[in-house]
Amino acid sequence: MQTLTTARLDLVPLDPDRDAASLHAMLADPETYPYGSGDPTSDVAETRARLAEELTACGGWTWVLRLRSQAEALGTIGLFSDQGTSIRGLTWALRGDHWGRGLMGEAAPVVVDHLLAQPGIDGVEAWIDTRNIRSLGVARRARLDERARLPRVYADHTAQQVVMARASEAGEQDVLAVRTSLAVLDVPETCRRLVQVLGLTVAFQLGEPATFARLGVGPWSGSPGIDISAAVEGLTDTGALTVEIGIATDIVHQRAVDAGLEIVSSPVDQPWHRREFVFALPEGQQIHVVGPARPPG
Ligand SMILES: CC(C)(COP(=O)(O)OP(=O)(O)OC[C@H]1O[C@@H](n2cnc3c(N)ncnc32)[C@H](O)[C@@H]1OP(=O)(O)O)[C@@H](O)C(=O)NCCC(=O)NCCS
Structure with a gap:
């Protein structure tokens, strides 16, 4: 780990003993945990212990932000805990009294460039709540792009996170999206139900009435x-398909009930933090709906 520099900042490897006192103002501030994403620390000893624990978990990849020639740590930026993969998670936070000065937006590109040059790191990604506009701005400054969405369950509500990511080597994915196909007897009716329950968008239809x-x-x-296509010689698809949703499972379940569709299995919590149910389309095809777990509160 080396010290990195930007126009205004020195990015110095974190030392929990040295930096806990300066960073306590950040880790003890509820504003550092938007939407209830974590718990503030209560004293400097707890701040030091948390910094030390997180530093060990991420393999030492955390820098503190310091204004040039000043000893005070204003924030942290680095990797999340090591999950044993070559795609590593990013994390950043700044003391509230220094927000909005462009400091993290200045630090992030330098840190990301440095991390992506390390052996064993093929890409970095930050999971950012869709409402966290500042953090999304920081990610864009570091040339991270939106790659996916994930549901995020907080203590009292469910929201979504944007997966902002950048690979160490620029390149294109071979597969852009996976699309399934379903042969049915009644294309317009099947579409209507899928739009009604899952909120899908009709990109286009062909035929009157639609056959595709x-x-x-x-x-x-x-x-x-x-x-969705018209079945040839009445041969419909019977197979089930799975959709992953970013809103509460029970909302989509209620839509299926309101649409008068058969509920094949009611919502159930899975140990892998998902809540699932299955409904059937009018012609019997089963749709397995997988959503976020319910907020614990
Ligand atoms: C996210 C955080 C690190 C941003 O640090 P910062 O130094 O204030 O960020 P910057 O000043 O570089 O600004 C980042 C972006 O927010 C924008 N921004 C600044 N002030 C803003 C405001 N009041 N409202 C909306 N956007 C604002 C900036 O314009 C910039 O976007 P741009 O590059 O598109 O112009 C800081 O807000 C923070 O610590 N938040 C709490 C912890 C957190 O949310 N961490 C990220 C978890 S994913």
Whole structure:
């Protein structure tokens, strides 16, 4: 680990003993944990212990931000705990009295460039709540792009996180999206139900009445989704398909109930932090819905 520099900052490897007193103002501040994403520390000893624990877990990859020639640590930036993969998680936080000065936006590009040059790191990603506009700005400054969305369960509500990521070697993915297809007797009715329950978007339909429709998870070009086509000689698909959702499972379950569709299995909590249920389309195809676990509160 080496000290990195930017126009205004020295980025110095974290030392919990040296930096705990300066960083306590950050880790003890509820504002550092937006939407209830963590618990503030109560004294400097707890701050030191948390910094030490996180530093060990991430393999030592944490820097503190210091204004040039000043000893006080204003924030931290580095890797999340090592999960044994070559794609590593990023984390950053700044003392509230220094927000909005462009400091983290200045630090992040330098740190990310440095990390991506390390052997064993093929990419970095930050999971950022969609409401955390400042943090998304920091990620964009570091040339991270949106790659995916994940549900995030807080103590009292469910939200979504953007997976902002950058690979060490620029390149294109071979596969852009996976799209499934379903052959049915009644294309318009199947589409109507899928849109009603899952909130899918109709990209386009062909025929009057439609004999083919492309549904997307969003309205954007290239969205993954489902192709619905008219069954040839009455041979419909009977197989089940699974959809992962970013809103509460019970909301989608209620939509399926309201639509009068058969509930094949009611919502159930899984030990892997998901809540799932299965409904059937009018022609019997089963849709397995996988959503976030319920908030503990
Ligand atoms: C996220 C955090 C580190 C940002 O640090 P910062 O030094 O204030 O960030 P910057 O000043 O570099 O600004 C980052 C972006 O927020 C924007 N921003 C600044 N002030 C803003 C405001 N009041 N409202 C909205 N956006 C604002 C900036 O314009 C910039 O975006 P841009 O690059 O597109 O212009 C800081 O807010 C923080 O510590 N938050 C709590 C911890 C946290 O959320 N960590 C991230 C978890 S994923």
